[in-house]
Amino acid sequence: MSETLSNTKTMNMIEAIRDAHDVAMERDDDVVVFGEDAGYFGGVFRCTAGLQEKYGTSRCFDAPIAESGIVGAGIGMAAYGLKPVIEIQFADYITPAYDQISQEAARIRYRSNGQFTCPIVIRTPTGGGIYGGQTHSQSPEAIFTHVTGLKVLIPSNPYDAKGLLIAAIEDPDPVIILEPKRLYNGPFEGYHDRALKGWKDHEDGQVPEGYYTVEIGKAKTVRAGNAVTVLCYGNMVHVCQAAQEEAGVDAEIIDLRSLLPLDLEAIETSVKKTGRCVIVHEATKTCGYGAELMALVQERCFYHLEAPITRVTGWDTPYPHAQEWTYFPGPTRVAAALKKVVEAK
Amino acid sequence: MTDQRDQGRGFRVPKPPARPGETPDFSGINLGEPGKLPLLDAEAPVEAFEPFHHDLLRVLDMDGKAHGDWAGLVTDDDKKTALKAMIRTRAFDARMMRAQRQGKTSFYMQCLGEEAIAVGATLATRDGDMQFPTYRQQGILFAKGVDPEVMMNQIYSNRKDPLQGKQLPVLYSFKEYGFFTISGNLGTQWPQAVGWAMASAIKNDDKIAVAYIGDGATAEGDWHQGNLFASVYRAPVLLCVVNNQWAISTTAAFAGADKNTFAARMASYGLPALRVDGNDLLAVLAACRLSAQRARAGLGAVGIEFLTYRRGAHSTSDDPTKYRAKEEVEGWPLGDPIDRLKQHMIVTGLMTADEIDTLEKDAETEMREAENRAEENGLVHAGQGAEPAAMFEGVYAEMPGRLREQMKEAGF
Numbered sequence: 001m002s003e004t005l006s007n008t009k010t011m012n013m014i015e016a017i018r019d020a021h022d023v024a025m026e027r028d029d030d031v032v033v034f035g036e037d038a039g040y041f042g043g044v045f046r047c048t049a050g051l052q053e054k055y056g057t058s059r060c061f062d063a064p065i066a067e068s069g070i071v072g073a074g075i076g077m078a079a080y081g082l083k084p085v086i087e088i089q090f091a092d093y094i095t096p097a098y099d100q101i102s103q104e105a106a107r108i109r110y111r112s113n114g115q116f117t118c119p120i121v122i123r124t125p126t127g128g129g130i131y132g133g134q135t136h137s138q139s140p141e142a143i144f145t146h147v148t149g150l151k152v153l154i155p156s157n158p159y160d161a162k163g164l165l166i167a168a169i170e171d172p173d174p175v176i177i178l179e180p181k182r183l184y185n186g187p188f189e190g191y192h193d194r195a196l197k198g199w200k201d202h203e204d205g206q207v208p209e210g211y212y213t214v215e216i217g218k219a220k221t222v223r224a225g226n227a228v229t230v231l232c233y234g235n236m237v238h239v240c241q242a243a244q245e246e247a248g249v250d251a252e253i254i255d256l257r258s259l260l261p262l263d264l265e266a267i268e269t270s271v272k273k274t275g276r277c278v279i280v281h282e283a284t285k286t287c288g289y290g291a292e293l294m295a296l297v298q299e300r301c302f303y304h305l306e307a308p309i310t311r312v313t314g315w316d317t318p319y320p321h322a323q324e325w326t327y328f329p330g331p332t333r334v335a336a337a338l339k340k341v342v343e344a345k
Numbered sequence: 346m347t348d349q350r351d352q353g354r355g356f357r358v359p360k361p362p363a364r365p366g367e368t369p370d371f372s373g374i375n376l377g378e379p380g381k382l383p384l385l386d387a388e389a390p391v392e393a394f395e396p397f398h399h400d401l402l403r404v405l406d407m408d409g410k411a412h413g414d415w416a417g418l419v420t421d422d423d424k425k426t427a428l429k430a431m432i433r434t435r436a437f438d439a440r441m442m443r444a445q446r447q448g449k450t451s452f453y454m455q456c457l458g459e460e461a462i463a464v465g466a467t468l469a470t471r472d473g474d475m476q477f478p479t480y481r482q483q484g485i486l487f488a489k490g491v492d493p494e495v496m497m498n499q500i501y502s503n504r505k506d507p508l509q510g511k512q513l514p515v516l517y518s519f520k521e522y523g524f525f526t527i528s529g530n531l532g533t534q535w536p537q538a539v540g541w542a543m544a545s546a547i548k549n550d551d552k553i554a555v556a557y558i559g560d561g562a563t564a565e566g567d568w569h570q571g572n573l574f575a576s577v578y579r580a581p582v583l584l585c586v587v588n589n590q591w592a593i594s595t596t597a598a599f600a601g602a603d604k605n606t607f608a609a610r611m612a613s614y615g616l617p618a619l620r621v622d623g624n625d626l627l628a629v630l631a632a633c634r635l636s637a638q639r640a641r642a643g644l645g646a647v648g649i650e651f652l653t654y655r656r657g658a659h660s661t662s663d664d665p666t667k668y669r670a671k672e673e674v675e676g677w678p679l680g681d682p683i684d685r686l687k688q689h690m691i692v693t694g695l696m697t698a699d700e701i702d703t704l705e706k707d708a709e710t711e712m713r714e715a716e717n718r719a720e721e722n723g724l725v726h727a728g729q730g731a732e733p734a735a736m737f738e739g740v741y742a743e744m745p746g747r748l749r750e751q752m753k754e755a756g757f
Contacts, residue, residue: 032544058546059547064573064577066570068536068570069567069574072567073537073540073574074540075536076477076536076537076539076540076542077540077544077547079475080545082544096566099567100567103528103529103530104528107528110511110740111511111512111516111526111528112508112526113507113509113511113512113518115519116518116520117742149740151741172742217745261745261746264746
């Protein structure tokens, strides 16, 4: 770490993502970036700012408002030999492209027996906590983790966001990266009434300049502990850290980072050590990704469990506007669950 | 076609030319006149294509004579190559239809009556170009010289199936022949073809893509988005709509064909577009050759509507006598593409009837022998299918741990 420290720079998540594009485009002429407003303007969140100016309109360009066309064209480009990096403006608007993603991108290698492949990356801002209401706040990861042939990633900080994006661009399979937009400008612990902290004081806001990758399929233990294992990702990594402090529980907090493939080894090792498990995500509960995590922990750690596995998630409703903080699984709800699971006999 | 106003207030459900027992009427279709439309320059402005949106580009008349300047884009060698490929396509279809009836495969789809389109378009391409076909462009494979035994291995899902039994019969993939993997999901290949062409343009390459779609599938959103992208980015792609009048049991009117031609609709995206006699090999090849020249010159996409007729059943699971008049097949005013090309060869002295007869017999022999060889490689229905363990391979570049566990659980 000390070696790379001299080359690091404070970046927020937007700058880290922008930088990942820049590094990948510089290294490989086949990387092309496009999406709605992603070209001249540099994206509504600025994640592709300056790329068109630096690499030209044939490497970074704007697209029509047509998600299926965007992904479909990307699949064709990948079949030709390019490495398209696509932006879907909000994860809520990825559903028009679901056919192209789930039936095409995910299946092309399999159905052609390896003759054709689909090395595309689809980035899309996800999650709530921003008063985005029903169509700017959803967390649709479970509709992609159910699709065999895809990889699904979700970073929780600038360091991982850059390293995972570069790894995804180099990956030979289609990758979807869900970027928690609530974290773009700073870590958010779920205390909406407190001032926002920036990334400059956060360890993972120190981002190496130049090329590096974060391995796909590897989780990260953000806090070691012995009382309970907390499985979380995205926004909830920060919420769970705050909840741990609030509850005063010696929790082991694991940021999954990669939902598909999943770091089962890290999960199993931790739960077998702690004997207890809390799963936290922002997405709605029923058939959410938490259900899969719960099933896996039950299958693999049953004889080590000392309490029922518990989920803290968004409610089974569309994401509301006015009731944002009743919906959002904040530190108070998570802390209560941690205490309950630790105290369970 | 006729509006049906017998139910609801103004509510309309399109009606086909004829239901079983009725007399077909194709008088509403603009059939144009052979040789009437002027030859276009490959670099002609978009406006020059306007007469071709509703009229019909035809070269051959119904007596086999060629008319007009478009004929000059097709050589005698082209005609011989095309006739042979079309005859072989039909012989292959006939053989596989029989194989399905004999229980050797679960499923087959023929392209009876549409052979000129895929064969003609393919002759306008070069090695390195990429075709994005539907399940009814097997003519591409015969024009490219794919071994029919290998296609049959795929249909039989046997030990030598190049797709290792993973895919339904006829959903081929032949990358080395520029034939993109066929999907069961309609329309998806349309924007993919456009994206492939965009990539070629981005890389300053002169390779082109050819997209295919049926009349029915133009109703899918991907058709509209692909047309738009092709126009917006000026992608070097031939956008081929094969209008065979039927989408299983529904007429092309359900895709809006009785309101406007598919050519005119593609033109509304700002694309140059042609409406072409799909049963006239000379017109098909000439239209595609000019469009390919245009795309290679960096002038972008061309939309081409091929007017044809689906002579056979939609698939081996379909019975068209339940929804359309039997008389339609013979009543189709543009005839049969192979008969028309044969007649042209004979009246122009390019080939004799005996030579053509020999071609047809040779094709039948070739397909019978290919079938025997494919059958020796096994039939999935006889329990001689592709290796079961292969099922787990190729989901990802590298098999993930959890899939490896499942493979073990399955006994491998």
